[in-house]
Amino acid sequence: MTSTSNNAIVTFEHVNKVYGNGTIALSDFNLEVNEGDFVSFLGPSGCGKSTALRMVAGLGEATRGEVKVFGQSPKQLIKESNDIAFVFQEANLLPWRRVIDNVILPLELRGMSKRQSKEEAIRVLEMVGLKDYASAYPRELSGGMKMRVSIARALAAKPKLLLMDEPFAALDEMTRQNLQLELLQIWEKANTTILFVTHNVFEAAFLSSKIAVMSARPGRLSATIDVDLPYPRTLEMRTDRQFANLVKFASEKLERSSEQKELV
Numbered sequence: 001m002t003s004t005s006n007n008a009i010v011t012f013e014h015v016n017k018v019y020g021n022g023t024i025a026l027s028d029f030n031l032e033v034n035e036g037d038f039v040s041f042l043g044p045s046g047c048g049k050s051t052a053l054r055m056v057a058g059l060g061e062a063t064r065g066e067v068k069v070f071g072q073s074p075k076q077l078i079k080e081s082n083d084i085a086f087v088f089q090e091a092n093l094l095p096w097r098r099v100i101d102n103v104i105l106p107l108e109l110r111g112m113s114k115r116q117s118k119e120e121a122i123r124v125l126e127m128v129g130l131k132d133y134a135s136a137y138p139r140e141l142s143g144g145m146k147m148r149v150s151i152a153r154a155l156a157a158k159p160k161l162l163l164m165d166e167p168f169a170a171l172d173e174m175t176r177q178n179l180q181l182e183l184l185q186i187w188e189k190a191n192t193t194i195l196f197v198t199h200n201v202f203e204a205a206f207l208s209s210k211i212a213v214m215s216a217r218p219g220r221l222s223a224t225i226d227v228d229l230p231y232p233r234t235l236e237m238r239t240d241r242q243f244a245n246l247v248k249f250a251s252e253k254l255e256r257s258s259e260q261k262e263l264v
């Protein structure tokens with residue numbers, strides 16, 4: 001039995017995931033995420049990062065072992081509460097609805113009154129710097145702005161846990177860097193815990209308080225790195241020696257975990 005710390009809000013205990021076609025996506029995967037953490041899953045393509053994240057959202061169950069969120073099964077939790085929100089690589093906005101109506105939609109579906117859901121939508125659009133675009137249609141927005149709407153929509157229900165699966169992968173480098181900074185500001189303001197999937201070492205190092213390095217498939221946790229760069233993080237930090245050392249350290253862990261797989 002694995003002992004969990006008091007404020008662990010997500011736990012993976014000896015999790016195995018075998019898909020119907022026999023693909024072993026995760027093997028004896030163990031991890032604890034504490035309240036307020038910004039944890040990145042960092043690993044090579046196909047190592048099971050999305051599989052692990054989706055399980056936290058109740059999308060797919062462990063073949064063996066257990067995933068718990070706030071001490072409960074994610075499937076149960078997602079039915080009963082708004083504590084978990086998911087942001088995908090694509091913004092997935094409804095093109096025929098204005099920005100504000102895209103953000104309002106999940107609130108309305110949960111039965112919130114029109115007036116209150118509008119207030120909430122404006123609050124989160126302000127948080128992501130898009131209040132002035134509330135009446136615009138998605139086609140009038142850039143890729144980065146669409147992603148900010150998607151983040152706002154996820155934050156509208158004040159989730160305690162925000163799950164993000166490579167949300168910036170499709171964006172150009174400048175937009176990606178700006179959104180990384182904005183996301184950190186939002187994380188602080190929204191007082192939430194973030195689980196973030198990436199295969200980009202720089203992104204993981206810049207954003208995270210903790211990096212979970214995964215081995216090549218079947219994904220195992222090969223290392224956890226506590227990132228001791230202070231918050232708030234700034235773009236200038238990316239040129240610091242401390243940041244360079246961290247990226248080097250994480251890259252080496254990543255390489256080593258891939259080599260270990262090849263030796264198996």
Ligand SMILES: Nc1ncnc2c1ncn2[C@@H]1O[C@H](COP(=O)(O)OP(=O)(O)OP(=O)(O)O)[C@@H](O)[C@H]1O
Pocket residue numbers: 019020021023024025043044045046047048049050051052199217
């Ligand atoms: N529904 C599914 N059925 C069968 N195999 C699947 C399914 N979903 C994922 N896989 C396989 O499981 C493994 C892990 O996939 P997953 O998407 O979790 O990896 P990932 O680390 O997120 O990859 P990437 O970085 O490329 O997005 C891969 O080999 C993938 O092909």
